[in-house]
Amino acid sequence: MDALFLKLHPADNVLISVDNIPAGHDITLDGRQYAVVSAVPRYFKIAAREIRKGEKIIKCGMAIGVAMDDVEVATLVHTHNIRSDYMDSFTRKNEDTNI
Amino acid sequence: MKIQTFDSYPRKDGRKGIRNLILVAYTVECAHHVAREIVYPFRVHGVNLIGFGGCAPNAYANDMMKKLCTHPNVGAVLLISLGCENMDKLAIMRQVRESGRPVHLLTIQKTGGTRQTIAEGQKWVRQELSMLQQAKKVAMSLEEIIVGTICGGSDATSGLTANPAIGKAFDILVSSGATAIFEETGELIGCESSMCERTLNNHVRDDIMSTMRKTVSYYQHMGYSSFSVGNSDGGLSTIEEKSLGAYSKSGTAPITGLLKPGELPSEKGLYLLDVIPDGDPRFGWPNINDNAEIVELIACGSHVILFSTGRGSVVGSAISPVIKVCANPETYDRMREDMDINAGKILKGDATLEEVGEEICSWVYEVVSGKQTASEALGHQEFVLTYKQFDEREPACLVR
Numbered sequence: 001m002d003a004l005f006l007k008l009h010p011a012d013n014v015l016i017s018v019d020n021i022p023a024g025h026d027i028t029l030d031g032r033q034y035a036v037v038s039a040v041p042r043y044f045k046i047a048a049r050e051i052r053k054g055e056k057i058i059k060c061g062m063a064i065g066v067a068m069d070d071v072e073v074a075t076l077v078h079t080h081n082i083r084s085d086y087m088d089s090f091t092r093k094n095e096d097t098n099i
Numbered sequence: 100m101k102i103q104t105f106d107s108y109p110r111k112d113g114r115k116g117i118r119n120l121i122l123v124a125y126t127v128e129c130a131h132h133v134a135r136e137i138v139y140p141f142r143v144h145g146v147n148l149i150g151f152g153g154c155a156p157n158a159y160a161n162d163m164m165k166k167l168c169t170h171p172n173v174g175a176v177l178l179i180s181l182g183c184e185n186m187d188k189l190a191i192m193r194q195v196r197e198s199g200r201p202v203h204l205l206t207i208q209k210t211g212g213t214r215q216t217i218a219e220g221q222k223w224v225r226q227e228l229s230m231l232q233q234a235k236k237v238a239m240s241l242e243e244i245i246v247g248t249i250c251g252g253s254d255a256t257s258g259l260t261a262n263p264a265i266g267k268a269f270d271i272l273v274s275s276g277a278t279a280i281f282e283e284t285g286e287l288i289g290c291e292s293s294m295c296e297r298t299l300n301n302h303v304r305d306d307i308m309s310t311m312r313k314t315v316s317y318y319q320h321m322g323y324s325s326f327s328v329g330n331s332d333g334g335l336s337t338i339e340e341k342s343l344g345a346y347s348k349s350g351t352a353p354i355t356g357l358l359k360p361g362e363l364p365s366e367k368g369l370y371l372l373d374v375i376p377d378g379d380p381r382f383g384w385p386n387i388n389d390n391a392e393i394v395e396l397i398a399c400g401s402h403v404i405l406f407s408t409g410r411g412s413v414v415g416s417a418i419s420p421v422i423k424v425c426a427n428p429e430t431y432d433r434m435r436e437d438m439d440i441n442a443g444k445i446l447k448g449d450a451t452l453e454e455v456g457e458e459i460c461s462w463v464y465e466v467v468s469g470k471q472t473a474s475e476a477l478g479h480q481e482f483v484l485t486y487k488q489f490d491e492r493e494p495a496c497l498v499r
Binding site (some may be wrong): 006008013016018041042043044045059060062063064065071076077078079082084085086088 | 143245250254256258259288289292293315319324325331333334337338339340343347446
């Protein structure tokens with residue numbers, strides 16, 4: 001683990017950043033080293049392990065949505081690759097929310 | 100937590116208030132200016148303004164006005180009517196009078212216009228203020244307190260610091276015998292199975308499941324969930340993620356029951372307030388802003404409100420003190436005068452969730468004992484009441 005990321009619950013498959021993390025930042029997860037794929041703004045999420053398309057995203061031990069694509073380890077997890085199981089999140093039209 | 104007592108104002112219905120306010124209530128927007136002018140010279144002396152803007156009748160608004168005007172923190176009520184609106188001002192006046200409180204109605208069309216009504220209103224307020232200063236006080240314990248909680252202007256820190264710290268405070272308060280209310284069913288979507296696991300019987304479980312089904316359906320009609328662009332910019336991705344942050348305010352105590360706006364808890368414990376209207380969506384968004392939710396928590400008897408904010412809300416309320424728990428350390432530094440508690444220090448490693456939970460409880464104790472919150476000291480008295488609709492429930496179904 002890394003002091004810049006929080007795992008809020010043992011069952012979680014995402015980590016929360018506590019600072020702005022530049023792309024390429026090294027992070028050690030389960031004894032293996034990864035480079036963060038793209039910049040991660042403070043308080044955003046990255047995948048703590050590989051997440052398969054259709055798999056639930058778990059934060060604080062609870063499902064917060066489902067992966068729309070396969071998500072590699074240490075990749076930003078946000079509205080571009082996960083969706084609600086209930087209803088769409090409102091985003092401004094034609095505006096890329098992929099940070 | 101050690102149970103101590105503090106001074107309070109006894110009411111005829113057995114409840115006790117932690118403030119002794121005069122409410123000036125306008126019964127239609129057309130009477131708003133006159134009511135505000137009456138309040139103005141007394142605004143820092145415990146005379147607060149509330150009102151309903153609509154002219155067309157609405158059972159919910161009538162009922163809420165009755166509940167709010169007889170809230171334990173209220174000592175006297177002045178109703179300001181234009182004269183031709185439909186709010187049932189006589190029924191409100193009767194209810195306030197039966198509650199043992201001084202009440203007076205001024206109808207602008209009868210009194211003779213703006214200036215005359217302002218003069219008569221201020222004369223009544225002045226006289227009642229001196230009466231209230233002689234009010235009898237009695238001892239009240241924390242076990243008699245009802246605490247409500249809400250989050251607003253949330254960001255990703257809300258669910259990491261202030262909300263779970265409020266959850267810790269709720270656990271302490273509920274185990275001390277106080278009553279606690281959490282709300283905003285629209286921001287609990289995704290938490291229904293967890294809530295059901297915390298219920299003590301099937302009635303409450305069924306109530307929660309049916310209210311959450313209603314909630315999802317309501318928001319589907321509205322086209323969107325209660326998830327804003329700001330939430331996404333702050334790092335939240337879905338309504339469920341926003342919900343679980345909000346849900347952590349409720350702590351871990353068993354859920355005693357479900358309330359609708361204006362219903363009082365029938366026993367001690369932790370309650371969920373269902374703020375989503377019943378029936379087909381009719382009057383638009385369930386709550387147009389945080390203040391409308393605070394008003395509903397107050398109508399359920401909340402003496403004090405714990406308000407968690409990340410981006411930085413400044414609001415207070417006209418009836419019950421609002422304690423601001425700031426989730427984000429940068430926001431706290433920028434807006435310190437509006438905040439009571441800095442929960443963001445958890446992120447800096449300067450305190451634990453448990454420590455901030457205890458700090459919140461100490462604040463509750465001091466505020467119910469008379470200490471002013473930041474929003475009280477700054478003169479905030481936000482109030483919003485809108486059109487809504489709820490099915491009437493049999494009194495029997497409120498008692499479990």
